[in-house]
Amino acid sequence: MNKPVSTGSARRPWLAIRKDLTPHRQLFLTVCSFLLPLAIWCLFSYTPFIWHPDMKLEISADRENVTVVYTAGDHVSKEFFPTIVSEVQAENVQILANREAGIEPSGSSSRIRRANQKILRHIATFAVEKGWLPRNDRENDQAIYEIWKAVATDKIPDAKRRLTNENLAIIERNWDLLSTRSDVFNSRLLPETPLEKLVPQGKAANPVYLPDPHEVLLQGWSLFTADLADDETSMSDRYFHSLRIVFFGFFLSCLIGIPIGILCGAYDFFSKLFEPFIDFFRYMPAPAFSTLLVAVFLAHDAPKIALVFVGTFFQMVLVVSNTTRLLDESLLEAAQTLGAKNLSLLRRVIIPGILPNLYNDMRILLGWSWTWLVIAELIGVKSGLTEFIETQGRWRNFDAVFPIIILIGITGFLTDQFLSTCRSYLFPWTPESAEKKRGPIGRFFAWVINRDVYVSPK
């Protein structure tokens, strides 16, 4: 019996050498190419047993006679974490033993009260993180006091789950002492005997340079929406500042580079006059000129724009001249037999002929100028997005660094996608644009740029 032959994509293999997939499959894979790295990132971030070599401290405590202070939010290695815990536990044992034995604490009573106030505050960051305490009350002793009370008297249902039994017991024991003195916070009415310290508590985490996706997302959101003091630069100002440097540098380089490139490609005279030196010069890395550029153009934006210019200009001349030379020579011959000479040949054949390839070259070179931007913004007076990346990176706030890096990536990617979409409308005669389907916006745009519409019929 013959099986019915099924048609459609179901029987077509996913892997076939040099065969195009169906549009649905192509779209699916395109989405996957972005989701896959994201999924790997999530996998590493949210699955504790995959990597997580560190402990991120949620509750921390000072240790006596140790100068290195860890606060909540710090990362310590998994091997080192038990040491801190046992040190604090040992201190607590000592405190309890002293209290049992009735040994008078050394130091004045006011000093002990201050120390106790500090111990109370150790719960603040944890409470804020768990949503028990508003962020603004982070340093509000009254509110923190209420948290101790609430935890000790079981007012917070969450507490039993979030805190270790050890810490719960400590809180209850401490509250017993506190409540005998006062029901609300009063710095004068804090116990005059040392309170037990909260035992450090933490969760497995990746190193600080690999923040979780949600942290990056939230941080990115807050970077752009945060209210700033007057003297601070807002992130969108930084962003537009960076954009301005990239596009200005690139524009200048186009303004000079493209005409020279075309002349070099068209005339052997210019090619031999300019190209050998430019070919030599492009091997000198643009950042090597940074101090020189600062000396010439002083601080602020001018040397930065100049660096982007130096970084792209020399490549541009060579790329453009090469593109010009790639123009089919027989077109030039045909134009000559039709009477075109020098300038009209340049204007009517060479320029329109190379324009689509030139457009692609510019897309690639615009990507290059983003690379130079990062170096450019570090020279002279640091500025823009890179300054932010630099300072945040030094403070190891990598959750603030990632959004900016991703922002630069997205900007470059979207610019390129936009330019690539425009290409088929600007050059409707190229074979690539013929294959593209146009939506209503595209058709409208094509109608707008169609010059024939404006020419009145005879």
Next chain:
Amino acid sequence: MSNPHTVELPSYKEQSPEVARHFAEIRERPVKLEIKNLCKTFQNANGSVNVLNDVSLKVHRREFVSVIGPSGCGKSTLIRILAGLEDATSGSFLLDGDQPHGPGADRGMVFQSYTLFPWLTVKKNVMFGLEVAERSQQAAEAEAREWIDLVGLTKFADAYPRQLSGGMKQRVAIARALANQPSILFMDEPFGALDAQTRAQMQSHLLQIWRNVDITVLFVTHDLEEAIYLSDRILVLKAHPGEVLEFVEVPVSRPRSPQQFLQPEFLATKQRLEELIHPRRDIEEEALPITRMTNVGDEAE
């Protein structure tokens, strides 16, 4: 050896009175193009190659001359020198009595590779030469339309070259060259890239255009039938170095039609050209050293 299928052909030099009168008429017309002792030598790694050696000829106004020859005989080089795209090593040529320098609008050229400007529509392609000559936009457009109508592409005036078939592209190229009103049109194997049917169509198109337009044509081809079908005279070149073997007057009467392909004069001319281009010894079939790989009794021939 007598073969029952061969027919006795007349000499290709025998001309009917009508054809003889036609040639007499041509000879009376002014000389359009005169080539005098043209030589071309290329320098390459192995020394110099003599591509054209002492080529001389005269072409009269409104004459249709074809250039044929084996590959490497320099027929394309000859036409490129005349179009001004290459320089001759020695010798000269006169167009309407003047020596032109470099390429120019007075000599139109149609290439095998179409060479339409892909960024211009058909109409704009045809207008190219007129715009270069700085004719007014309206005049150029009106003229271009006439030429487009003449080659039968009215409907495709606003199409881009990539939307056209090979034959249509070549018609645009011809219209573009003619719109400039050159005094001579060079065609370098213009139909070489077309399929047989389109090629036949294009040949009759070209004849119709030539009949209606005051134009002298120098046509390079490697297709003997095409050369006979189109031309008044055929310049036969030999290779290494490229020299004139013979300037054949085609004895086939005008107006030409595809039916004439089987006329004795046509066949006689073709036989003569074959003799000139492929001397007998080349045609001897050599047995290829192939082992028989089919069953006995499974004969193809």
